[in-house]
Amino acid sequence: MQIEDNSNKEFRPLILAFCCNWCSYAGADLAGSSRSSYPAEVKIIRVPCSCRVNPLFLLRAFEKGADGVILAGCHPGDCHYSTGNYYTRRRMALLFDMLDYLGIERERTRVEWISAAEGAKFSTTMNAFTQTIKELGPNRKLRDLRCMP
Amino acid sequence: MHAIEETIKETCKKLWDDGEVNRILAWEKGLFDHDAAPALFRSRERISHLVYNEHCGGNLSKFLIKEMEKEGKVLVLLKPCDTYGFNQLLSENRINREKVYILGVPCGGMRDERGLLFKCLSCKGNDFKASDQIIESDLSVPAPVPSGEEEKLNKMTAEERFAFWRGQLSKCIRCNACRNVCPACSCIKCVFDNRDSGIETKANSDAFEENLFHIIRAFHVAGRCTDCGECSRVCPQNIPLYLLNRKMIEEMNERYGTYQAGENPEAKSPLTEFKESDPEISAEYGKGGVSSC
Ligand code: SF4
Ligand code: SF4
Ligand code: SF4
Numbered sequence: 001m002q003i004e005d006n007s008n009k010e011f012r013p014l015i016l017a018f019c020c021n022w023c024s025y026a027g028a029d030l031a032g033s034s035r036s037s038y039p040a041e042v043k044i045i046r047v048p049c050s051c052r053v054n055p056l057f058l059l060r061a062f063e064k065g066a067d068g069v070i071l072a073g074c075h076p077g078d079c080h081y082s083t084g085n086y087y088t089r090r091r092m093a094l095l096f097d098m099l100d101y102l103g104i105e106r107e108r109t110r111v112e113w114i115s116a117a118e119g120a121k122f123s124t125t126m127n128a129f130t131q132t133i134k135e136l137g138p139n140r141k142l143r144d145l146r147c148m149p
Numbered sequence: 150m151h152a153i154e155e156t157i158k159e160t161c162k163k164l165w166d167d168g169e170v171n172r173i174l175a176w177e178k179g180l181f182d183h184d185a186a187p188a189l190f191r192s193r194e195r196i197s198h199l200v201y202n203e204h205c206g207g208n209l210s211k212f213l214i215k216e217m218e219k220e221g222k223v224l225v226l227l228k229p230c231d232t233y234g235f236n237q238l239l240s241e242n243r244i245n246r247e248k249v250y251i252l253g254v255p256c257g258g259m260r261d262e263r264g265l266l267f268k269c270l271s272c273k274g275n276d277f278k279a280s281d282q283i284i285e286s287d288l289s290v291p292a293p294v295p296s297g298e299e300e301k302l303n304k305m306t307a308e309e310r311f312a313f314w315r316g317q318l319s320k321c322i323r324c325n326a327c328r329n330v331c332p333a334c335s336c337i338k339c340v341f342d343n344r345d346s347g348i349e350t351k352a353n354s355d356a357f358e359e360n361l362f363h364i365i366r367a368f369h370v371a372g373r374c375t376d377c378g379e380c381s382r383v384c385p386q387n388i389p390l391y392l393l394n395r396k397m398i399e400e401m402n403e404r405y406g407t408y409q410a411g412e413n414p415e416a417k418s419p420l421t422e423f424k425e426s427d428p429e430i431s432a433e434y435g436k437g438g439v440s441s442c
Contacts, residue, residue, distance in 0.1 A: 062357075086425070089429070098368065
């Protein structure tokens with residue numbers, strides 16, 4: 001395997017977006033069909049509910065080389081399963097506090113509520129988040145050192 | 150202390166003779182004077198080996214889980230702080246209240262060979278949150294002394310905190326003692342025993358692994374951790390695990406109202422509940438802000 005020299009290339013972050021099947025994933029679809037763009041750095045993983053996302057998923061993503069992880073779900077009150085996103089809200093607030101406490105940049109994680117009708121919000125959110133991560137630079141603190149380039 | 154030990158023995162014998170209980174979970178003398186060891190007494194004669202002194206720091210409530218499979222009632226000695234762990238196990242249906250007789254034993258602060266235990270500096274008080282009978286005495290628990298470590302950490306910059314935790318967590322040898330002693334960690338199949346989880350029992354193979362174990366465990370016990378301090382006490386590497394747990398407790402209290410796990414077995418933990426009016430996680434990451442996009 002050839003080892004690439006990345007040193008003088010522009011930093012292209014790897015961003016993972018967990019999107020709820022019932023809202024944000026459809027929001028991404030709408031963004032696509034209304035031809036508003038979002039960065040190619042964003043990789044979407046569809047989940048049945050934002051509440052399905054175990055904090056370990058986020059940590060694992062960082063370990064495997066993600067530079068930012070965003071979690072997108074239905075607006076509070078609109079959860080397909082009635083209450084899932086309320087639990088997400090408490091859980092993720094706490095996880096972010098913990099990451100902050102451990103000295104890991106909190107800006108690398110985000111939760112947004114994006115409905116199926118908010119294609120534009122989907123694309124602005126993803127653009128803004130990608131921009132934030134680009135400014136932060138690569139995630140070095142949480143990465144599995146064996147995966148480091 | 151000796152008089153208390155005698156009273157405890159007498160009470161145990163009486164309850165045994167009355168047929169109330171058929172085994173006793175307590176302490177016996179360990180290898181050294183300063184390590185009273187948890188022990189299960191299965192005969193009346195053995196009760197004479199029971200000890201209760203200022204070296205009985207451990208919490209016996211988690212041993213009760215195993216006792217639930219057996220016939221008859223078990224008597225357990227619990228100090229005031231131990232009753233929180235007991236209630237936590239009760240609320241998670243890990244033990245059956247009907248099969249336990251709690252003998253509340255007074256405490257004046259517990260010690261090891263180095264002096265007063267660290268956990269006793271943040272004692273929750275003399276009250277028993279569960280008991281069937283209490284041994285009366287004029288002993289009183291030590292007054293709380295704030296550790297000051299929390300403030301120090303809160304004042305640090307993110308980089309300093311990262312360096313601090315790196316230094317602490319990299320000492321971890323993954324002995325799992327913190328998990329094994331914890332009354333909130335009573336899962337039948339722990340994620341750290343599951344090979345497929347990728348974070349199974351093993352010493353860390355890379356830097357991140359060290360963080361992961363501690364983040365996950367602190368998160369699993371969030372809302373259930375009684376801040377009993379047992380994890381920090383047993384850690385052979387002296388990692389200040391209480392700092393992680395207290396941070397979680399502090400954040401939950403601030404956002405969702407004060408909650409003390411183990412105080413009342415009927416109460417619901419903050420992470421199994423929600424309010425529609427809960428604060429948003431803001432894009433600016435300020436507490437309680439509203440999402441900006
Ligand atoms: S202080 Fe430690 S041992 Fe005690 S309940 Fe909390 S995590 Fe478990
Ligand atoms: S670490 Fe988590 S899975 Fe393991 S026993 Fe504790 S709470 Fe259960
Ligand atoms: S007791 Fe200490 S050394 Fe052992 S696994 Fe827990 S933190 Fe690591």
